[in-house]
Amino acid sequence: MSTQHSRSDRAFNRSMLIKLVVVAFLMFGFGFALIPMYRAICQFSGVNNLVKRDASESEVRNTQVDMTRTISVEFDANARGLLGFKPEQTSLDVHPGEVMTVMYDISNNEGRTIDAQAIPSYAPKQATEYFRKIECFCFTQQTLKANETKRMPVVFVIDPKLPKDVKTITLSYTFFELNKPATQTAPKQSAGA
Structure with a gap:
């Protein structure tokens, strides 16, 4: 009886092992499939489109300037870390459809070369689809040498289709260092030393 019982236990264990291996492979495959699925969903929905060109110059040339409205931008x-980062002007009055340029200054106050990236955000959120950047330092990574300062432009246009109730748009950038090296901590000394 114990031989038959141990055989059924082995058969059950073998069956369970096969099922677990199959589930592990399926989970592993699903993990790899998530990356292209995520990209396709983001591209379709327009989410995660923060560092891509919003409009080309030819699209902007075909836009009529609405002189009856003024939007305050x-x-x-x-900035994160030892980066100095600021716009050269804090606000600008813009007519929808008018191509405008604003300059930002970035300073690397580190004693080493760094790679950094700017991520834009907009307020109110509904203005995001109407604020079109033609040229922006946020489209690419920026490399700043030790103690280097750069002037960088943002060329933009506000779509005349912007809802009439939006009178002010805030464009905010967060500039942060990529691949920041880990800080080294000094070894602890014992109390008796």
Whole structure:
């Protein structure tokens, strides 16, 4: 009886092992499939489109300037670490359809070369689809040498289809270092030393 019982236990264990291996392979394959699925969903929905060109110059040339409206655009800058980052002007009055340029200054106050990236955000959120950047330092990574300062442009246009109730748009950038090296901590000394 124990031989038959141990055989059924082995058969059950073998069956369970096969099922677990199959589930593990399926989970592993699903993990790899998530990357292209995520990209396809983001591309379809327009999500995660923060660092791509919003409009080409030819599209902008075909836009009529709405001289009857003025939108106040406020500029904000935030930096992580020892980066100095600020707009050269804090606000600008713009007619929808008018191509405008604003300059930002970035300074690397580190004693080493760094790679950094700017990520834009907009307020109110509904203005995001109407604020079109033609040229922006946020489209690519920026490499700053030790103690280097750069002036960087943002060329933009506000789509005349912007809802009439939006009178002010805030463009905010957060500039942060990529692949920041880990900080080294000094070894602890014992109390008796």
